[in-house]
Amino acid sequence: MRLLRFDGGRVGVVQGDRVFDVTDAAGVDPKLWPPVGMVQLVADFASRRGAIAAAVASAESRRIADVSIETPIPWPNKLVAFPANYRAHAAEMATDYTASTRGFFLKSVSSLSGAGQPIVLPEPLGREIHHEGELAVVIGRRGRHIPRARALDHVFGYACLLDITVRGLDVERTMRKSYDTFTPVGPWITTADEVGDPSGLRLRLWVGDELRQDAHTRDLVLDVPGMIEMAASVLTLEPGDVIATGTPEGVGPITAGDTVTVEIERVGRMSVAVVQGEGGSNLALPRA
Numbered sequence: 001m002r003l004l005r006f007d008g009g010r011v012g013v014v015q016g017d018r019v020f021d022v023t024d025a026a027g028v029d030p031k032l033w034p035p036v037g038m039v040q041l042v043a044d045f046a047s048r049r050g051a052i053a054a055a056v057a058s059a060e061s062r063r064i065a066d067v068s069i070e071t072p073i074p075w076p077n078k079l080v081a082f083p084a085n086y087r088a089h090a091a092e093m094a095t096d097y098t099a100s101t102r103g104f105f106l107k108s109v110s111s112l113s114g115a116g117q118p119i120v121l122p123e124p125l126g127r128e129i130h131h132e133g134e135l136a137v138v139i140g141r142r143g144r145h146i147p148r149a150r151a152l153d154h155v156f157g158y159a160c161l162l163d164i165t166v167r168g169l170d171v172e173r174t175m176r177k178s179y180d181t182f183t184p185v186g187p188w189i190t191t192a193d194e195v196g197d198p199s200g201l202r203l204r205l206w207v208g209d210e211l212r213q214d215a216h217t218r219d220l221v222l223d224v225p226g227m228i229e230m231a232a233s234v235l236t237l238e239p240g241d242v243i244a245t246g247t248p249e250g251v252g253p254i255t256a257g258d259t260v261t262v263e264i265e266r267v268g269r270m271s272v273a274v275v276q277g278e279g280g281s282n283l284a285l286p287r288a
């Protein structure tokens with residue numbers, strides 16, 4: 001099942017180029033604040049799935065192109081991210097470590113945005129801002145100390161993710177990657193049963209028509225079960241938590257006017273515009 005969030009917190013099921021509104025069957029109140037309806041749906045999905053599937057048969061549908069797509073889970077407990085998780089990317093960044101030896105970091109959950117919203121660049125900082133195309137894992141079941149043999153039982157689904165990054169190792173990763181709109185996720189969540197083995201997915205990223213990244217998740221240094229095992233060795237993974245699994249080689253700059261498209265086999269295809277915003281420099285990142 002492909003779950004889309006759209007038009008002010010409504011929940012839809014995607015089939016082909018159409019979205020079926022199943023907000024009521026999903027038990028989600030679009031006006032709820034904080035917006036944790038999707039977290040609750042992920043946690044309760046086993047008991048809701050039948051009603052949602054039944055609702056599709058009678059729900060009104062619209063063309064996906066006619067709705068405003070929002071990030072699937074706007075208020076997760078955590079956004080966990082792995083650096084240097086493809087050897088060729090670690091080489092292009094000249095890091096002397098990989099995710100296996102460096103571990104994970106956290107991005108601000110307020111950096112999450114959806115396929116219908118642009119990436120808003122800060123004012124020029126005198127350094128490049130890069131695309132990182134990544135597979136997103138959405139956690140479905142709470143767990144701590146999860147052995148890799150049972151790790152995939154904790155996965156709800158997958159999505160496309162962009163880990164937008166201000167380059168430069170001189171300031172903290174969290175700050176460079178946590179600007180509002182620096183983590184587009186979507187366009188929807190594809191449930192794990194439709195994706196199968198997460199080590200069997202081709203990932204591609206284009207800027208405009210130019211193919212920049214073309215890789216395969218079999219080349220992850222730390223695979224999806226390994227990432228879940230590592231994260232859960234430290235913290236409790238909660239339903240709705242998102243894991244950014246790391247980007248392959250081919251990262252590069254984005255500028256205002258670009259369109260960034262990421263496509264992951266059996267998961268989805270997401271295109272996001274890039275626009276120029278105001279502000280964003282500070283004492284750690286002085287204006288250029």
Ligand code: MN
Binds near residue numbers: 081083163
């Ligand atoms: Mn990344």
